[in-house]
Amino acid sequence: MRPSTLFIPHLLSLCALIGSVLAQDLSALLGQEDPGADISIVLPGQTGFANASRPFNLRFDFEPAAVAFPTSAQEISDIIKLGNKVNHNVVARSGGHSYVANGLGGKNGSIVVDLRNFQKITVDDRAGTAVIEMGNRLGDIVTALAAHGRGLPHGTCPYVGIGGHAVYGGFGFTSRLWGLTIDTIQSIDLVLANGTVTTASEKLNPDLFFAMRGAGSSFGIATAITVKTFPAPPTATIFSYNWQLTASEAAAFFSTYQSFVLTTNLPPEFGAEIVLTPGNVQGNVTVGLAGGWYLPIERLNATLKPFFDRVPPPRAASFDTGDYLHSAVNLAGGSLDTSSAPDGTDTFYAKSLMTPEASPISERALAAWMNTLANEGFNAPVGWFIQAELFGGRNSAINAVKSTATAFARRTSLFTIQFYASSHGNVPPYPAGGFTFLDGKSQPPLYLPANWDFGAYTNYIDDRLANWQKLYYADNYPRLRRLKDEFDPRGVFVFPTSIQR
Numbered sequence: 001m002r003p004s005t006l007f008i009p010h011l012l013s014l015c016a017l018i019g020s021v022l023a024q025d026l027s028a029l030l031g032q033e034d035p036g037a038d039i040s041i042v043l044p045g046q047t048g049f050a051n052a053s054r055p056f057n058l059r060f061d062f063e064p065a066a067v068a069f070p071t072s073a074q075e076i077s078d079i080i081k082l083g084n085k086v087n088h089n090v091v092a093r094s095g096g097h098s099y100v101a102n103g104l105g106g107k108n109g110s111i112v113v114d115l116r117n118f119q120k121i122t123v124d125d126r127a128g129t130a131v132i133e134m135g136n137r138l139g140d141i142v143t144a145l146a147a148h149g150r151g152l153p154h155g156t157c158p159y160v161g162i163g164g165h166a167v168y169g170g171f172g173f174t175s176r177l178w179g180l181t182i183d184t185i186q187s188i189d190l191v192l193a194n195g196t197v198t199t200a201s202e203k204l205n206p207d208l209f210f211a212m213r214g215a216g217s218s219f220g221i222a223t224a225i226t227v228k229t230f231p232a233p234p235t236a237t238i239f240s241y242n243w244q245l246t247a248s249e250a251a252a253f254f255s256t257y258q259s260f261v262l263t264t265n266l267p268p269e270f271g272a273e274i275v276l277t278p279g280n281v282q283g284n285v286t287v288g289l290a291g292g293w294y295l296p297i298e299r300l301n302a303t304l305k306p307f308f309d310r311v312p313p314p315r316a317a318s319f320d321t322g323d324y325l326h327s328a329v330n331l332a333g334g335s336l337d338t339s340s341a342p343d344g345t346d347t348f349y350a351k352s353l354m355t356p357e358a359s360p361i362s363e364r365a366l367a368a369w370m371n372t373l374a375n376e377g378f379n380a381p382v383g384w385f386i387q388a389e390l391f392g393g394r395n396s397a398i399n400a401v402k403s404t405a406t407a408f409a410r411r412t413s414l415f416t417i418q419f420y421a422s423s424h425g426n427v428p429p430y431p432a433g434g435f436t437f438l439d440g441k442s443q444p445p446l447y448l449p450a451n452w453d454f455g456a457y458t459n460y461i462d463d464r465l466a467n468w469q470k471l472y473y474a475d476n477y478p479r480l481r482r483l484k485d486e487f488d489p490r491g492v493f494v495f496p497t498s499i500q501r
């Protein structure tokens with residue numbers, strides 16, 4: 001089935017698009033390092049630098065001090081030691097899809113450790129595990145694991161890197177079944193701020209293992225993860241339903257969905273998101289329910305019946321059933337291959353809201369929210385979509401993990417709602433009105449109780465978020481600060497939203 005039959009246009013177009021020391025001094029210093037002399041490195045002004053330092057989000061324009069392409073953990077260690085010597089921050093980049101160009105340091109003057117040479121994937125069929133090096137993209141991982149009949153939970157877009165997923169979360173439609181990407185990690189090979197090459201697991205360096213899974217780029221540069229893989233489901237269906245609703249209908253719809261996912265004994269094989277986009281006419285909202293179903297198709301309708309009995313009939317529906325690999329290809333927009341076409345870019349601002357299961361979004365907040373989307377949203381100077389991803393509900397593997405087990409603190413969320421708006425044409429400049437729209441009534445917290453315990457998702461990282469320490473890390477933040485002091489006392493891995501000492 002062609003991806004165009006899914007009614008999540010923005011999501012799919014996203015997948016399809018997709019200092020103090022002079023450069024010469026840095027080069028000279030690097031040349032002095034032995035055995036680091038052979039490390040491939042690109043400096044400002046050199047051929048290829050613009051390409052090597054191009055962010056996914058063109059809202060940012062950062063100039064790193066250097067972009068290095070190491071081929072071993074030892075070379076990464078050499079680069080980190082060099083960064084220490086010349087007083088530059090060092091930062092890892094995997095797939096380069098950070099929303100705020102944190103893979104380039106999130107500011108000017110960092111030394112970027114580009115992991116593209118770390119491409120190996122080794123599958124252990126007997127143990128059901130895989131060792132995945134950090135330069136891999138999600139598309140390549142799906143293909144490699146599916147060849148062994150295995151799968152891993154992660155996002156849908158093939159060009160996103162495993163690096164950002166492995167250190168911050170990693171949500172996909174199999175996450176209610178299998179957890180976040182970080183929940184599958186058994187051990188992490190990494191290089192510390194002082195250049196030490198080490199491993200973190202439950203047994204080895206458990207504090208570091210905690211910190212790496214949720215706040216990883218503040219603590220080390222991961223070179224590989226050993227993950228638990230899962231048997232690929234024999235049948236998977238990618239489904240999509242579409243409605244055109246007035247604001248008040250959309251509010252009732254969301255409310256009905258919210259109580260459905262809270263009260264139903266939903267199987268973990270149900271992965272879904274509500275997708276909101278501008279309506280066909282001012283006053284309306286386009287509403288989609290899209291997701292993956294990893295049980296036989298016959299059982300999907302029965303599962304959703306109590307919900308469908310209470311909402312208007314969809315204008316359209318599509319179902320694409322096949323094996324697990326087929327479902328991943330569908331979600332990727334038609335191809336998992338990341339080698340033949342160049343990666344895309346966008347110019348956008350995004351923010352997120354993780355809603356507590358214990359305190360659903362109120363009717364009043366939903367009414368105001370949908371009214372704004374149907375009116376202000378219709379006239380917004382940006383192309384936008386909102387996705388309410390289902391993290392919780394009964395039987396969710398994400399919420400089965402204790403909130404103190406990993407740095408990823410928000411283990412009682414119902415939805416992770418992403419608000420994403422792009423400039424027209426997806427090129428700079430990003431209009432000021434795009435910030436106003438997302439900052440304003442495009443999201444519900446304004447109408448919620450003052451003590452509402454909501455959060456935000458580190459992989460939808462937001463450069464304009466106040467109180468991010470609490471929203472991202474909740475009660476884990478004090479422990480992370482102590483660990484930052486222990487593992488990075490000099491502040492080598494420092495970028496906007498890095499853990500503060």
Ligand SMILES: Cc1cc2nc3c(=O)[nH]c(=O)nc-3n(C[C@H](O)[C@H](O)[C@H](O)COP(=O)(O)OP(=O)(O)OC[C@H]3O[C@@H](n4cnc5c(N)ncnc54)[C@H](O)[C@@H]3O)c2cc1C
Pocket residue numbers: 014015056091092093094095096097098099101102103104115134154155156157159160161162163164165167168169170171172216217220221222223459460
């Ligand atoms: C088109 C698109 C679709 C997306 N879809 C999803 C989705 O379905 N589900 C989801 O959960 N998220 C999704 N995301 C968000 C995505 O998970 C984050 O942007 C993620 O951080 C990107 O990882 P990256 O390696 O590509 O990015 P990078 O920019 O390379 O890295 C992101 C951050 O991780 C750090 N990092 C990278 N590699 C390492 C490493 N080896 N060691 C330590 N730190 C490292 C970087 O320093 C940076 O801070 C999507 C993003 C985009 C742009």
Ligand SMILES: *[C@@H]1O[C@H](CO)[C@@H](O)[C@H](O)[C@H]1NC(C)=O
Pocket residue numbers: 048051052
């Ligand atoms: C940019 O870098 C990528 C990855 O190394 C490479 O495939 C591509 O050819 C480069 N593009 C240009 C214009 O140099």
Ligand SMILES: *[C@@H]1O[C@H](CO)[C@@H](O)[C@H](O)[C@H]1NC(C)=O
Pocket residue numbers: 061062063108
């Ligand atoms: C970062 O460097 C770029 C390119 O040199 C420059 O355009 C930009 O203004 C710099 N940003 C800051 C915050 O200094």
Ligand SMILES: *[C@@H]1O[C@H](CO)[C@@H](O)[C@H](O)[C@H]1NC(C)=O
Pocket residue numbers: 244245246249280281284
């Ligand atoms: C707006 O939504 C209403 C309610 O479903 C629908 O009847 C109407 O056709 C929609 N308008 C357009 C232009 O789609």
Ligand SMILES: *[C@@H]1O[C@H](CO)[C@@H](O)[C@H](O)[C@H]1NC(C)=O
Pocket residue numbers: 297298301317
């Ligand atoms: C499930 O319901 C949809 C309509 O919502 C219908 O098109 C489809 O045929 C049904 N599938 C099965 C297997 O009953």
Ligand SMILES: *[C@@H]1O[C@H](CO)[C@@H](O)[C@H](O)[C@H]1NC(C)=O
Pocket residue numbers: 192194196486487
């Ligand atoms: C590097 O840092 C780690 C973690 O703090 C520490 O255990 C180790 O002794 C340090 N190594 C050196 C050579 O300082």
